Amino acid sequence: xxxxxxxxxxxxxxxxxxxxxxxxxxxxxxxxxxxxxxxxxxxxxxxxxxxxxxxxxxxxxxxxxxxxxxxxxxxxxxxxxxxxxxxxxxxxxxxxxxxxxxxxxxxxxxxxxxxxxxxxxxxxxxxxxxxxxxxxxxxxxxxxxxxxxxxxxxxxxxxxxxxxxxxxxxxxxxxxxxxxxxxxxxxxxxxxxxxxxxxxxxxxxxxxxxxxxxxxxxxxxxxxxxxxxxxxxxxxxx
Numbered sequence: 001x002x003x004x005x006x007x008x009x010x011x012x013x014x015x016x017x018x019x020x021x022x023x024x025x026x027x028x029x030x031x032x033x034x035x036x037x038x039x040x041x042x043x044x045x046x047x048x049x050x051x052x053x054x055x056x057x058x059x060x061x062x063x064x065x066x067x068x069x070x071x072x073x074x075x076x077x078x079x080x081x082x083x084x085x086x087x088x089x090x091x092x093x094x095x096x097x098x099x100x101x102x103x104x105x106x107x108x109x110x111x112x113x114x115x116x117x118x119x120x121x122x123x124x125x126x127x128x129x130x131x132x133x134x135x136x137x138x139x140x141x142x143x144x145x146x147x148x149x150x151x152x153x154x155x156x157x158x159x160x161x162x163x164x165x166x167x168x169x170x171x172x173x174x175x176x177x178x179x180x181x182x183x184x185x186x187x188x189x190x191x192x193x194x195x196x197x198x199x200x201x202x203x204x205x206x207x208x209x210x211x212x213x214x215x216x217x218x219x220x221x222x223x224x225x226x227x228x229x230x231x232x233x234x235x236x237x238x
Contacts, residue, residue, distance in 0.1 A: 022046075025062045025082070027092030028055070029070060036096060040071040062087065074099055174211050175202050181223045191231045204237075205230045 029039045035056030042049040045066040052058045062068065062082045070078040075096040086092055187193040193201050205211055208230065214223055 022061045022063050023087045024059055025092060026059050026090055027094060028057050029094045029096060030056055031096045031098060036072055042069040044069055070094055070096060072096055173215055174206050177218055178202060178223060181220045201234055204234055
C-alpha cells in the first residue's frame with residue numbers, strides 16, 4: 001500500500017515539475033496547405049514572442065498551460081493552450097483561416113418602376129388611335145382617299161398622276177363649300193363629330209359622287225342634308 005502511494009506521489013511530482021519547466025516548442029503555421037511567413041507567435045503567459053520564417057516554422061519557449069496567440073494579416077487570429085502532449089510531440093501545426101473580403105459600404109438604391117395606369121383616358125386614347133387607323137385603311141382601300149401614306153409602291157405611270165386638274169380643284173372646292181356653309185358647332189353638336197375626325201369625315205363625304213352635284217348648285221340646306229346622310233354612314237364604319 002505504501003509503495004503504491006509513493007508511486008502516485010512521484011508521478012504527480014514529475015508532472016508538476018514538467019509543467020513548471022520551460023521547453024522550446026517547435027511548430028509550423030499553414031493555411032490551405034500553404035506555409036505562412038511573418039506570422040506573429042505570442043506566448044501570452046510568458047509575454048514573449050517570435051515570427052515564422054519563410055517556411056512557416058517557429059520556435060518559442062513554453063510551459064504547460066501557456067496560451068499561444070497567432071496573428072497574421074488577412075487571417076483570423078488563433079489561440080492555443082499548450083498541453084503535455086504538445087510539448088512531448090514538439091511538432092505543433094497551426095492552421096489559420098483566411099478572412100473573407102469585407103465591403104466598407106453597401107448602398108442599396110430603390111428604383112421606382114414605371115406603372116402604366118389603366119384608366120378611362122388611356123383606353124379612350126388607344127381606341128381613338130385604332131379608330132383613326134381603321135378609317136384611314138377603309139378610305140384608302142374602298143374610297144381611294146389619299147391620306148399621305150404610301151401603302152404600296154407605285155410607278156410614275158400610275159393613273160393617279162393623270163387625273164384632271166379640275167377634279168383636284170373640285171375636291172378642294174367641296175371642302176371650302178362645307179366650311180363656309182356650316183359652323184364648327186354644327187359638326188360637334190349636331191353631327192357629333194369630334195374635331196380630330198372632322199377632316200376624315202369631309203374626305204369621306206368628298207368621295208361620294210353626289211358631293212360634286214352640290215358644287216354645281218350650291219345650297220346650304222342641301223349641303224346640310226347631305227352631311228346628315230353621310231354622317232349615318234360614317235357612324236356605321238365605327
